[in-house]
Amino acid sequence: MLAAIASFAFQGIETVPVEIQVQIAPGLPAFAIVGLPDKAVAESRERVRAALTALGLSLPPKRILINLAPADLQKEGSHFDLPIALALLAAMEVIPREEAAEYAALGELGLDGRIAPVAGVLPAAIGAASRGLGLVCPAAQGAEAAWAGDVRLLPAASLLQLINHFKGEQVLGPPALPELPPSPTGPDLADVKGQETAKRALEVAAAGGHNLLLIGPPGAGKSMLAARLPGLLPDLTAAEALEVSMVHSVAGMLSGGRLLRRPPYREPHHSASQPALTGGGHRARPGEISLAHRGVLFLDELPEFPRQTIEALRQPLETGRTTVARAAAHVTYPARFQLVAAMNPCRCGHLGDPPRECGKAPRCGEEYQAKLSGPLLDRIDLFVEIQPIAPAELTRVSPGESTATVATRVAGARGLQRRRYGEDGPACNAEADGAVLRETIAAEPDALALAEQAATRLRLSTRGFARTLRVSRTLADLGGSETVKRLHVAEALTWRARSVREAA
DSSP states (O other): OEEEEEEEEEETTEEEEEEEEEEEESSSOEEEEESSBOHHHHTHHHHHHHHHHHTTOOOOSSEEEEEEESTTSOBOSGGGHHHHHHHHHHHTTSSOHHHHTTEEEOOEEOTTSBEEOOSOHHHHHHHHHHTTOEEEEEGGGHHHHHTTOSOOEEEESBHHHHHHHHTTSOOOOOOOOOOOOOOOOOOOGGGSOSOHHHHHHHHHHHHHTOOEEEEOOTTSSHHHHHTTSGGGSOOOOHHHHHHHHHHHHHTTOOGGGOOOOSOOEEOOOTTOOHHHHHOBTTTTBOOHHHHTTTSEEEESSGGGSOHHHHHTTHHHHHHSEEEEEOSSOEEEEEOOOEEEEEEOSSSSSOTTOTTTSOTTTTHHHHHHHTTSOHHHHTTOOEEEEOOOOOHHHHHHSOOOOOHHHHHHHHHHHHHHHHHHHOTTSOSSGGGOOHHHHHHHOOBOHHHHHHHHHHHHHHTOOHHHHHHHHHHHHHHHHHTTOSSBOHHHHHHHHHHOOSSHHHHO
16 A cells, blocks of 8 residues: 655755655564654654554554655654654545645644644745645644645644545635734834934934944943834835745744734844854754844844854855755755844943043953954944933933834835835845946946045945945935935945944
C-alpha cells in the first residue's frame, strides 16, 4: 500500500515542495522515516503513533516506511507531523488517497490528536496556491493562511476532525479573513521638549528612509527620539505587508493571523550575538535585521555591540538581504531595514563636559569611537549631536509638533517618491542607486557643483557622495521642490560627518 501527500520545507521565506511517501509492506513490524530528517522530524514517529492510538487506531503489524522526498534536502521542524499522519491514514485506507493528495499539509500533532500551530503557514499557503493544491493547517492559523488568496483551506483543530471531513461525516469550512488591526498609537513626538535639530533629522530620516546615528551624553533623549521614528513612517503597502508578514510567519511570530500593517520596530540588546542579529542558528532562523524588514532597527549603545556583530551589518545595509551560509545550503532572508543607532561620545558619556568627564579624556573618547569602523560609518546618512536640555528650559519649553503633523509631511514626501520611482522601483530615496539616482536626482547646476566641491574637500567616498545626494533629494521632497537646490545640498552636508568625532 502506497500513499503520498505534499508538504513544504523552508529556505528563508521561500517554500520547497516535499512529498511525504508512505509504504506499508509485509515484513517484521517497523516504523522508519528516511529522507534526511532532523531530530524533530524523526520524533514525529512517536507523536503520530500516540495520536492514532488516542483516536482508537493502531498501526498495522507490518513494515512502515516513510520517505521525505527529495531525499537530499534536510527536513527540519515539527510541521511534518500532520502530513506524515495524513499520508499514513491514506495508506491505511482510513481516508481516500486521491482526495488527500489534492492537499498540502503542515501542523504539529499532540499526543491526543490535537493539531498545534507551527511556523511558516502563510508562505506555505502561498506555495500551495501556486501549485494548485489546497492546504491543511492548524485551526488557530486558518486566518493567517487565508491571506494567501485563492487557496482551498482545511483548518482543523484535531486529527479526528480531518478524518471525519475526508470521510464525509463533517465539513470543515474555510476560515473568515480577519480584519486588519487598527494602527497602534505610539509615543508622541510632542513629548520631546526642545531638540529641534534632532527632530528635523528624525523627519528627514523618516521621509527618505535614511540611516541615522544619534550621539550624546546619557539622558539627552536619544532613545526617546528613536522610539518616535516608527510613528512618522507611512503604513506598509499591500505587497510590503505580505512580505514582512511572511518573514514573521517563518519566525513563528505572526500572532492572531493578522498581517502587519505598520513598519516593524526592533531594538535588540547590545549583548545580542551575530546569529541573533543577522540570522542563523541550527535552523537558520531570521535574525533581528530580517524581522525589521521594511521597518526600523534601533541599536542603542552601538559601540557596546561586539565588533564582529555590527560589522556583519555592512552587507545587508547595501544589498537589503542577508544570507546564512551552511555546508548543505544557503538561506537568504530579506533585510531592507532602516538603521537608527545611538551612542555616548565616550564610555563615561560626558566627553566635552569638563566638570564631569573622566581623567582619560579625550583619549577615552577616541578609543570608544574607534570601535566603529569607517566602512560602517560610511553607510550612515545622518549624524546628529544631541545635548541635554537644562531643567529650567525643560519645564518652560512649549510642546512641539505632534507625530501626526510631522507624519503628514513625511507621507507627502513618500508619495512623491512613489510616483517618481513607480510601483516596481525603489520604495524611498535611500534605496535609489546607480542609474535610478542619476536619472531622478534633478539637481540644479550650482547645487551639483556644491556637492562635488564639498565631496572633494571633505574627502567623501563615492558611497558618501551618493548618500549625500539622496538626502538632498529627500530635503527637496519635504520642501515640495521638483529640483534639488543649493540649499538642499548645503543642509544635507551638515548632517554628513567623516567620523563620529567630527559629529560629536
